[in-house]
Amino acid sequence: MSDTNINLLVKAISSYWPSDPSDKARRYIGQFYDRTRLGTKISGKVEGNHGTYTVTVHLQETNLSSACSCYIGKGGNCHHCIALAKTFVKEPLGFRELETRKIEDVKSMADLEIYLKSVTLETLLSQLRGKGITQKAFAESIGMNTRHLALIKSSEKRNRFYNELGATKLAVLWALEHLADSER
Template structure:
């Protein structure tokens, strides 16, 4: 059984049977559909704007989350609709392959890299350079508590809108700390 078939089976066991009336209205109406391993993420327009909805399998269970006001625990109809959208057409989810940082040469690779790395992993790289989470947060004009909330939410399959920008800022700092000293002084001794 392939990874995608295993993921389909896990989703089918979590959401058996047809979707309810509310969920059925959203099935098939998701945009920006992506799959990274055994995690799917997509956006859907609901009553109060666009929501990011995600489902992940791992650790012997399934977690789901939605950015709507009732979706934090993953029990809203948007999560049900995403599951049924995936079950109906798994091929409509663009697969994102993990991209090593060294392979980032343009925007598509950058997006793939950021989708495949967690904020927690980037903060660990900063910590290896003796930059604390608190110092990083203050450096980008964010409260350390809010940064911790963003990090924790991502690990629980829930997403803050500023997650991508925060990851990008962390990556920028890591890359600039890892640049060889010679690069930063290029042309000085001419």
């Protein structure tokens, strides 16, 4: 099925960014390392003017979104995002396909690492909300400032990772498994 994902992504990128990249974007094409793909989401790192940037392009249904950890890349669409997309179109197989794990198959620390990388804090918190537990209630129960939890979540979306991201995901997973659905 991975070929399908590659084709979908290449097609979406070509229609989203149909024109030739700017000179600014062009000089980053092919310069990415740690190139990976998880389904229809690609990721890569690149040396920018102010350090290393983590860049992602993600196709969900028919919606293409991108994000970059550079100072203008918050909502995506910066020249690093375009360059990553064009790098992928040129050489899709240069992106290593990431393994995935289902939560019930996580048995070792290696599995855990793979699993935690494949699920976002936002997804886990929305599953928690499905149990009737709000982000605010969860933060308070683990003694975390509500705004800090929101920051960890929004930072992950723009490829800036807090040290406590993995631990926070684990805390949500614990709550998902052990807490009963609360009344809404």
